[in-house]
């Protein structure tokens with residue numbers, strides 16, 4: 281439904297988007313995840329034809345955005361970052377205006393507005409001025425205008441930023457309810473959001489794709505080692521070497537002592553060998569009580585952070601002399 | 608067309624909801640009222656004096672000439688000050704608030720949006736002129752004698768002049784996301800094109816023609832005296848068309864920032 285190829289955008293010398301390529305299938309929800317300045321907004325602006333790329337091809341519903349801009353825009357509902365709305369209009373007048381510009385037929389406008397008003401739960405603010413709404417309602421109105429006319433593609437730039445947890449949940453649910461009906465591209469800084477709402481996540485940094493896939497795939501791709509947490513009752517001096525002898529185990533570390541002889545160990549092993557079965561067997565065969573065994577999945581958040589934090593060699597070097605050290 | 612109308616009504620509503628239109632119209636009304644009443648009192652003063660001189664009294668003073676021509680000239684000076692206040696927000700505000708990102712990603716053409724905005728401000732300007740007509744009607748109802756042809760031509764002149772002012776103001780509004788800057792550019796440029804006529808008087812005659820052609824006000828003077836000439840109409844329409852096109856071009860190329 282959305283196809284992006286070799287997309288590059290320069291602002292002066294700044295390369296905001298750098299040979300970006302990705303695809304979104306019909307009915308899929310893709311989360312665009314990246315830190316500040318990763319180029320998410322720029323990418324979305326190019327997709328909606330608000331900006332022209334320096335280089336590259338964008339196709340939406342099989343049409344080239346540059347060549348058939350007006351037609352492509354008919355298929356898109358867009359929620360820009362920071363939700364710019366006409367503050368001096370009432371919500372209802374604003375939605376009517378949007379419906380007219382989106383080419384919804386006059387006879388169907390009232391119905392089209394009714395549908396989005398109900399979906400976004402903004403019935404109680406229809407008569408109020410947009411500029412006087414709370415952030416949550418403004419966001420909903422922004423979402424409502426994007427949904428008017430049921431466009432095939434929805435492009436939502438940080439749809440939940442600045443909302444309270446309850447509102448975040450409601451908006452996420454709303455987006456999830458679109459799955460399969462509309463194709464959605466949404467951007468966010470926070471990984472739980474991307475993995476909670478979207479079918480697939482694309483991690484961007486400095487204008488490039490650094491990783492993409494479902495959250496499980498991302499986890500599998502990016503984890504270099506597995507961690508297993510084992511809780512055992514038994515003598516540490518015997519347990520530790522026993523675990524060490526298992527093939528694929530890289531290191532064993534006692535991280536916690538609970539009451540009596542119960543200890544918690546962290547077992548690292550290489551990611552291709554699933555050693556959990558072997559660990560359990562060895563411990564039980566040796567007569568220890570195996571109280572708990574779980575793989576400690578490295579959280580996606582950790583992966584994301586690792587991907588987007590570039591270690592700056594200059595920064596990690598010794599602190600210059602004379603600088604006061606925080607203690 | 609449908610998009611232009613949608614933008615037109617939205618802008619019109621926003622003029623009247625935000626009080627901009629009311630305040631500008633009110634001030635315009637006060638100023639024109641002031642000029643109008645002074646013109647009329649001068650007129651009655653001189654007519655009274657003239658009545659003492661039998662020879663001149665026979666000819667009489669023309670109300671049209673004495674009042675209308677000067678009055679409309681004064682109105683156009685007021686417009687020079689008021690038009691920038693009407694046009695400054697049209698595009699600058701959208702750029703500042705970021706709403707262009709919404710508006711220009713709907714399936715609309717830039718030209719439709721610009722035209723809608725222009726027609727809306729033109730309508731507000733039209734509304735501004737209604738009270739002026741009211742004042743003239745008042746004078747007529749107490750027995751004033753007008754040559755209605757001259758009055759109509761003066762209105763046409765001021766409307767064309769205002770149209771040209773508005774087109775430039777709209778363009779200036781697209782140059783910045785700061786409304787004040789747009790207003791200053793509009794005022795400065797229009798004033799320059801106004802004063803250029805004075806410069807012309809200092810120059811050798813062969814250069815005067817050209818410069819006079821550029822002067823916005825020179826083309827309106829005839830209208831205020833009741834002389835309608837096609838070339839002046841053409842000047843204002845071309846001027847308007849030129850700056851509207853420039854505005855569309857300016858907004859379209861915004862996409863290509865690099």
Ligand SMILES: Nc1ncnc2c1ncn2[C@@H]1O[C@H](COP(=O)(O)OP(=O)(O)OP(=O)(O)O)[C@@H](O)[C@H]1O
Pocket residue numbers: 291294295296314315316317318319320321322323361469864
């Ligand atoms: N109009 C512009 N002119 C110049 N530089 C720009 C412009 N828009 C964006 N940039 C630059 O392009 C880069 C990418 O910005 P972009 O807004 O796309 O990032 P983002 O991923 O949306 O960030 P955030 O999460 O903070 O919204 C940044 O370095 C930004 O400074």
Ligand SMILES: [Mg+2]
Pocket residue numbers: 320321322361437
């Ligand atoms: Mg952004």
